[in-house]
Amino acid sequence: MRNDQVLKHFLYSPGPTPVPEEVLLEMAKPLIHHRTPQFFKIIQENFELLQYIFQTKNPVITITSSGTGAMEASVTNFLSPKDKAIVLSAGKFGERFAEICRAYNISVIEIKAPYGMDVKAEELEKALKQNPDTKAVFTEYSETSTGVAFDIKSIAKVVKNTEAILVVDGISAIGAMEFKMDEWAIDVALAGSQKAFMIPPGLSFISFSEKAKKMMEKSTLPKYYFNLTKEKESLEKNTTAWTPAISLFIALNSALKLMKKEGLESITKRHALIAEACRKAVQSIGLSILPVVPAVKPSDTLTAVKVPAGIDGLKIPSLMRDKYGVTIAGGQESLKGKIFRLGHLGYFGISDIIIELQAMELALKELGYKFDYGKSVFTAQKVIEEHLL
């Protein structure tokens, strides 16, 4: 590459995801005050659009924090000290639920599965029978650290007939993969702004069912900033308990309208198609994905690819970014250097997957991986062609 070549940048991580230009420009507009009719309208519109995205009639609270804040809120607002909770854990974010529970003196039963697997509804059913005093079950939908999609529909069926509530971390799934909070009987659902919602990080979303609300009324864990009772009261007046991240709320308004316009069905199909193209593409050049298919379903918002033997895994993302302008994500913690994660989430179309795969091929080739150069790109093209033409 000539050094004087323009390095065009593409953000293809599984969060933060690319922000549409018209949404970016919303944040460059003069700031408005949050206790004004103009902003109350933004909150009301966002609320209704979020209900649509979550497919729920429940309240959906917008918190000024990253997703971890919503995860904490999902523990502290529904449970009381020494309550028993089951955490389904097969990756960094499942583990985070367990960590938060322990930080708040919750008695945690962690059902673990290896990275690349999920925890099956049958295992949960057994654990719930052995622990009928379980107050809450925490699970990922899309485990962002491994690219595995948990079967939350089956999990919800198991939890539904117990006293426990089901808390689903949908941070890298909701708004991109099929999700029907009410129909599937999910009690608490979380999402994050920098994922399917196509805006920068800084907002998280949390919705809760009637069953969860009853537990909320009895919860005695300490909380203040993340107090959902207070936030719900504020939401009913189209406001927030604390000063909100105004510019992100406004960007969200613009992004949610784009999502509504495309429609959930189309969004879901788009993500599924691109994910399939991506998986087939990487497999076509001899790479393996981390999710152990068909035992588990891979997530449609990112593809976690195993670093092939003999290749320096840390260099794949840095080379793609620094030499080809394409930002993806590496593996986290114990998966560092062992996988790389191709995001295809949010404001991401069929052209983007081609760019992403092409940069991946260049990086792999430079690092000495032997494969049929161009094949992953062509494979993706074929999948797209079959579905679109």
Add this chain to the structure above:
Amino acid sequence: MRNDQVLKHFLYSPGPTPVPEEVLLEMAKPLIHHRTPQFFKIIQENFELLQYIFQTKNPVITITSSGTGAMEASVTNFLSPKDKAIVLSAGKFGERFAEICRAYNISVIEIKAPYGMDVKAEELEKALKQNPDTKAVFTEYSETSTGVAFDIKSIAKVVKNTEAILVVDGISAIGAMEFKMDEWAIDVALAGSQKAFMIPPGLSFISFSEKAKKMMEKSTLPKYYFNLTKEKESLEKNTTAWTPAISLFIALNSALKLMKKEGLESITKRHALIAEACRKAVQSIGLSILPVVPAVKPSDTLTAVKVPAGIDGLKIPSLMRDKYGVTIAGGQESLKGKIFRLGHLGYFGISDIIIELQAMELALKELGYKFDYGKSVFTAQKVIEEHLL
């Protein structure tokens, strides 16, 4: 006013404050990933610039939350259940400290003063002598709900020689009013992005001394998202524990550089001059300010003005906003309708105070207040002239 007239908007609340155009445009740039060398540099630069603003060698943590999040962090990171804390309270935000302490099972001694007053160092000294087991003293610097500036320099002298740490909410003061964390021996200091820092809400800042750090190591209150030990470790690697509000961090970088360029001394003088002009201006048309001067010092970042008898206080801010495009703040909670608050904070110059006073005069006149029309504007002009020419 003709209905077809352009309504030009001015945001003059004591937070959110106006955002400079060049800072707004930073947020419209394509989003970057937060785990990249490019963003590590932003964090490092911000950290050093924040140390300058706080006048400290201590770590300054940036949290993705509004100021209330930093207030919560200042309780949960340094105290343990049933610890004793003294809260100096003469307004909504002092009361919030007491609320947070109670939510976390802290034994609270609230030293209250009427709205418009502050709590004196002598009272605190007495309370500390009666309660030598006090672990922390919480105080406002600028109480945003009343416009009173607490004498934190004297308060710090009293706390310095005890076992307790001093926590100062400087949310509407730091970066605009003189503040020397290290020299004054402040142990924990809080600030918020939408105040002197000239960016939208969504970030809060918290710095802590060695004395506070020692308490932090022993603190057993539960926390997760607001865990400062984790954040400090991350900051040392130029990163954050959780996904940060990237676009706000970048805007902050741009705003902090503007602040550094102007220099703290000049910023402080600018705020003091405009505040003096504002106070003299409102008094010149027979209005009174809420702070009981000279018993207390008024804040230099906002002026809380009492609504004159017979005037509908709720209508002053709404008329100024809807008819003249000037957004100020009303009174909060029990002060609703009784005061209005003129912000003069952050990206706010001498022209702005003239615009703000002019809109206030028009609104007051329309609401039937009798005064010498034009006098407050001219009074402000005179103060400015005396200082600048």
